[in-house]
Amino acid sequence: DSGVTQTPKHLITATGQRVTLRCSPRSGDLSVYWYQQSLDQGLQFLIQYYNGEERAKGNILERFSAQQFPDLHSELNLSSLELGDSALYFCASSVVQGGYTEAFFGQGTRLTVV
Amino acid sequence: AQSVAQPEDQVNVAEGNPLTVKCTYSVSGNPYLFWYVQYPNRGLQFLLKYITGDNLVKGSYGFEAEFNKSQTSFHLKKPSALVSDSALYFCAVRDTGDGGFKTIFGAGTRLFVKA
Numbered sequence: 001d002s003g004v005t006q007t008p009k010h011l012i013t014a015t016g017q018r019v020t021l022r023c024s025p026r027s028g029d030l031s032v033y034w035y036q037q038s039l040d041q042g043l044q045f046l047i048q049y050y051n052g053e054e055r056a057k058g059n060i061l062e063r064f065s066a067q068q069f070p071d072l073h074s075e076l077n078l079s080s081l082e083l084g085d086s087a088l089y090f091c092a093s094s095v096v097q098g099g100y101t102e103a104f105f106g107q108g109t110r111l112t113v114v
Numbered sequence: 115a116q117s118v119a120q121p122e123d124q125v126n127v128a129e130g131n132p133l134t135v136k137c138t139y140s141v142s143g144n145p146y147l148f149w150y151v152q153y154p155n156r157g158l159q160f161l162l163k164y165i166t167g168d169n170l171v172k173g174s175y176g177f178e179a180e181f182n183k184s185q186t187s188f189h190l191k192k193p194s195a196l197v198s199d200s201a202l203y204f205c206a207v208r209d210t211g212d213g214g215f216k217t218i219f220g221a222g223t224r225l226f227v228k229a
Contacts, residue, residue: 002157033217043158043204043219056215090157099214100146100165105157 003027006091006106014114018079021109025072025093031055032074033094033103034066038087049074050096081113116141116209120220127195128228135190135203135223143211147188149179152202152222161203164188175199195227 003026013019025032034046045058049068060066063081068074078085088110092103118139127133139145146165150158162173169181179190188205205220 002159004157035219042221045216045218048215050215056213058216092158099208100163102148102160102163103217104160105150107155107157 002104002106004091004093004104004106006089006109008109009107010110010112012112012114013081015081015083017081017113018077019081019111021076021078021089021091021111023074023076023091023093023106025074025091026104029093029095029104030072031094031096031103032068032072033092034060034074034076035090035092036087037090037108041087043090046076078111083113086111086113116145116207116212116216116218118205118207118218118220120203120205120223122223123221124224124226126226126228129197130194133192133195133199133225133227135205135225137188137190137205137220138186139188139205139207140186141207141209141211143209145188146208146210146214147179147181148206148208148217149173149177149188149190150204150206150219152204154201158204161190195225197227197229200225200227 005024030051033048036044046060048056066076088108090108092105094101094103148163149161164181172178
């Protein structure tokens, strides 16, 4: 158990809908990362937050947004969902904002858009 | 921008034989390099990392990796493979020249260890 909790584990929704994925980082970790894993795109970095502030952005679509709250949990919001958004979404956390520290991953949320 | 390549989609090895999973990278500054493993229906687990110092780093489950600056490589190795090592392996890099915030992952290499 990595200590990173993601909910829900599975989500099935229709095209055009909006969903929110939730991540609770390990106790004491200030940095949260979001990744999308799909069969054809591999593991894509979406966005990183550190202590409530956005620190780095990757290939995140404009339909997607995220935030980190004062209690350090984070949410990834996906809107106007398309079939191609079906993927495994991972959250990871680390003590500091990148650098030399490894990240600890949650078990992911599997999103299926039908 | 940093990038990382894992040239092999799949590596097959017999149990007891040595294994190598290849990784090359590109950064503007100095790299921080990581290996992670993913078992089916699980999140990624950290194996080992290179930050600075000794080019040979040792990690979990008997894995080690060798940092080669001239070849910009960070290959994962194990002297004797186990069937239980069968999983998806990811190499990752952070670029100190880019602030060191973003972690970019390779496409992954699936390792099959045959009994």
